[in-house]
Amino acid sequence: MTRLIGTVSLLALVAALGAGSALADTKDKKIALSNNYAGNSWRQAMLRSWDKVTKPAVTAGIVAAADPFTTAENQVTEQAAQIQNLVLQGYNAIVINSASPDALNGAVKEACDAGVTVVSFDGIVTEPCAWRIAVDFKQMGKDEITFLKEKFPSGGNVLEIRGLAGVFVDDEISKGIHEGVAENPQFKIVGSVHGDWDQAKAQAAVAGILPSLPDDIVAVVTQGGDGYGAAQAFKAAGRKMPTIIMGNRQDELAWWKEQKDANGYETYSASIAPGVSTLAFWVAQQILDGKEVPKDLVVPFLRVDQSGLEKALETTEKGGVANVEYSAEDAEKVVGAAAKK
Amino acid sequence: MNAAAFLRRLAGRPWLWAYVAAIAVWIVTILFTGGRGAGEVLTAAFTFATFSVIVGIGQMYVVTLGPGNVDLSIPATITLAGAVATKVMDTQDGMILAGLAVALACGVGVGIVNYALIWLLRIPPIIATLSSSFLIQSTAIAYGRGIRIKPPPMLADFTTAQVFGMPVLAICIIALAAVMELVLRRTLYGRWVTAIGQNIRAARLAGIDVGRTRFAAYVMSAVFAGLCGYLLSGFSGGSSLSMGEEYLLTSIALVVIGGSSVAGGNSNVPGLWGAALFLFLVVTMLNTYGFGAGTRYLATGLIIIAVIVAASARRPAR
Numbered sequence: 001m002t003r004l005i006g007t008v009s010l011l012a013l014v015a016a017l018g019a020g021s022a023l024a025d026t027k028d029k030k031i032a033l034s035n036n037y038a039g040n041s042w043r044q045a046m047l048r049s050w051d052k053v054t055k056p057a058v059t060a061g062i063v064a065a066a067d068p069f070t071t072a073e074n075q076v077t078e079q080a081a082q083i084q085n086l087v088l089q090g091y092n093a094i095v096i097n098s099a100s101p102d103a104l105n106g107a108v109k110e111a112c113d114a115g116v117t118v119v120s121f122d123g124i125v126t127e128p129c130a131w132r133i134a135v136d137f138k139q140m141g142k143d144e145i146t147f148l149k150e151k152f153p154s155g156g157n158v159l160e161i162r163g164l165a166g167v168f169v170d171d172e173i174s175k176g177i178h179e180g181v182a183e184n185p186q187f188k189i190v191g192s193v194h195g196d197w198d199q200a201k202a203q204a205a206v207a208g209i210l211p212s213l214p215d216d217i218v219a220v221v222t223q224g225g226d227g228y229g230a231a232q233a234f235k236a237a238g239r240k241m242p243t244i245i246m247g248n249r250q251d252e253l254a255w256w257k258e259q260k261d262a263n264g265y266e267t268y269s270a271s272i273a274p275g276v277s278t279l280a281f282w283v284a285q286q287i288l289d290g291k292e293v294p295k296d297l298v299v300p301f302l303r304v305d306q307s308g309l310e311k312a313l314e315t316t317e318k319g320g321v322a323n324v325e326y327s328a329e330d331a332e333k334v335v336g337a338a339a340k341k
Numbered sequence: 342m343n344a345a346a347f348l349r350r351l352a353g354r355p356w357l358w359a360y361v362a363a364i365a366v367w368i369v370t371i372l373f374t375g376g377r378g379a380g381e382v383l384t385a386a387f388t389f390a391t392f393s394v395i396v397g398i399g400q401m402y403v404v405t406l407g408p409g410n411v412d413l414s415i416p417a418t419i420t421l422a423g424a425v426a427t428k429v430m431d432t433q434d435g436m437i438l439a440g441l442a443v444a445l446a447c448g449v450g451v452g453i454v455n456y457a458l459i460w461l462l463r464i465p466p467i468i469a470t471l472s473s474s475f476l477i478q479s480t481a482i483a484y485g486r487g488i489r490i491k492p493p494p495m496l497a498d499f500t501t502a503q504v505f506g507m508p509v510l511a512i513c514i515i516a517l518a519a520v521m522e523l524v525l526r527r528t529l530y531g532r533w534v535t536a537i538g539q540n541i542r543a544a545r546l547a548g549i550d551v552g553r554t555r556f557a558a559y560v561m562s563a564v565f566a567g568l569c570g571y572l573l574s575g576f577s578g579g580s581s582l583s584m585g586e587e588y589l590l591t592s593i594a595l596v597v598i599g600g601s602s603v604a605g606g607n608s609n610v611p612g613l614w615g616a617a618l619f620l621f622l623v624v625t626m627l628n629t630y631g632f633g634a635g636t637r638y639l640a641t642g643l644i645i646i647a648v649i650v651a652a653s654a655r656r657p658a659r
Contacts, residue, residue, distance in 0.1 A: 212625075251578070
């Protein structure tokens with residue numbers, strides 16, 4: 001009996017080795033998504049995009065599995081344990097949206113040493129053995145001032161709403177904004193609050209600081225997820241509505257459309273598309289496929305302008321975020337662009 | 342003579358310090374602006390303090406029950422009640438009361454689940470409410486998928502209405518707080534809660550139905566969380582999955598800063614309002630002065646410690 005089991009498992013091993021040696025074939029590879037948080041609309045859209053793209057890929061036999069896992073508490077220790085579990089469960093690649101850029105490095109290194117491909121996106125990890133799909137957040141901040149420069153050539157007072165303090169993304173976007181202001185001294189940041197990328201928190205923070213700010217605020221620079229809250233706070237205080245830069249959330253786009261129809265309100269909206277999880281999926285698949293992929297990839301952010309507002313609003317579901325899903329070809333393009341650099 | 346006695350009595354109140362701190366912070370804030378916007382700052386403070394006070398009252402009753410009693414499921418309950426209520430109301434003015442009923446029913450349900458975990462499975466409250474909060478949050482995510490439905494216009498108007506710069510909602514919640522203070526001080530139920538917090542064995546021997554009293558406190562806390570979720574979704578233009586997040590630490594901080602004993606058995610409601618105003622005004626002050634996030638967190642922590650020390654130093658030695 002034991003002998004039989006031994007023979008069977010040996011046969012299975014041989015079969016597995018045989019299949020593994022066939023290059024350009026990922027149909028028996030398993031990819032896992034390790035996600036640190038699911039409690040907002042962006043993350044919900046991210047998980048839905050993952051399902052939408054990976055399920056057909058599994059059905060078509062491109063990969064054997066693409067299972068999403070989300071930690072409950074948004075804790076580094078919890079996600080590190082989760083990554084260790086995924087390694088033990090035999091996943092060939094782990095796609096990570098990380099709770100921290102460096103605190104997971106130990107777990108990521110262990111995974112790499114165990115021969116697992118690690119691809120991080122959005123919340124990236126700095127461990128050199130992992131791949132990174134990042135957005136140029138600093139440029140995103142700088143672009144806001146560039147837009148304002150065209151709209152208000154003579155400048156003016158600006159209120160800044162930042163994200164979650166201590167998070168890399170918040171620092172980068174804010175740095176970009178401040179760099180932009182340094183180059184365009186006609187703009188002045190008269191106040192800066194943390195809205196934690198959340199409408200309700202942004203609303204409370206803006207409502208608190210507004211009374212102490214001058215009356216002539218021309219614009220609000222944001223990081224996404226906070227524009228609608230800022231608008232509510234300005235409205236409640238009975239102030240003149242400034243140009244609020246939006247972050248692709250459906251409620252932000254809907255409010256913008258309302259204002260556009262009522263009084264020709266002009267702004268733009270930009271954010272990283274939640275579908276970037278699917279780009280990470282395809283990149284992981286190509287690495288497993290044996291393709292040469294540079295470690296640092298850059299994904300463009302999704303921008304909605306005055307003319308594209310109606311279309312973006314139509315395709316964004318209620319309560320969601322303007323989104324695009326990526327295909328294997330898109331991933332190849334991004335990889336190709338990075339390889340050229 | 343009478344005035345001196347009144348002052349002495351006032352100074353003995355543990356909740357006094359939260360108000361002193363709130364007023365001091367407010368004055369420092371308007372010094373920066375040279376008096377401009379003083380009223381607006383207060384309006385904003387009352388607006389946002391209202392929501393913290395609602396959940397603070399429930400949390401305070403639970404904490405009063407004694408060591409180990411705390412409700413960690415408040416944020417998830419806020420989120421669930423907000424999501425379910427906005428969906429039920431579906432922007433119809435006629436459904437406002439139905440929405441309120443549903444939100445409160447969510448609270449009752451959560452409270453029953455919480456106490457069932459604590460009582461039937463003998464799980465410590467801190468673990469029971471934490472684990473139920475995962476269940477509730479997941480239910481909220483599965484139920485609404487984070488869809489933001491606008492509140493009925495009448496509810497939105499009511500939650501943002503003001504008379505002479507004072508939010509109508511804040512006036513309602515001040516009245517609610519007064520009632521809950523009376524319940525705590527003057528009713529049998531309130532005395533039972535306090536007695537259990539001071540010595541659960543003695544309370545049991547004195548013939549108090551400890552189980553039922555605790556059950557009522559947990560249900561009350563969840564119902565207030567449901568009410569908060571309902572009003573908050575009306576106020577901020579719809580519910581969102583993260584709308585309750587900040588109210589976990591806030592609700593506990595209100596109890597402590599307000600001068601209630603975190604070990605239970607000695608609580609007061611007025612302190613909740615002082616603490617809620619204080620917490621909002623501290624953030625506003627530090628924002629106004631333009632400190633960076635690091636300095637701001639540091640200063641917030643130091644100021645809170647100072648207020649708690651001041652409040653507890655005034656308490657008579659045992």
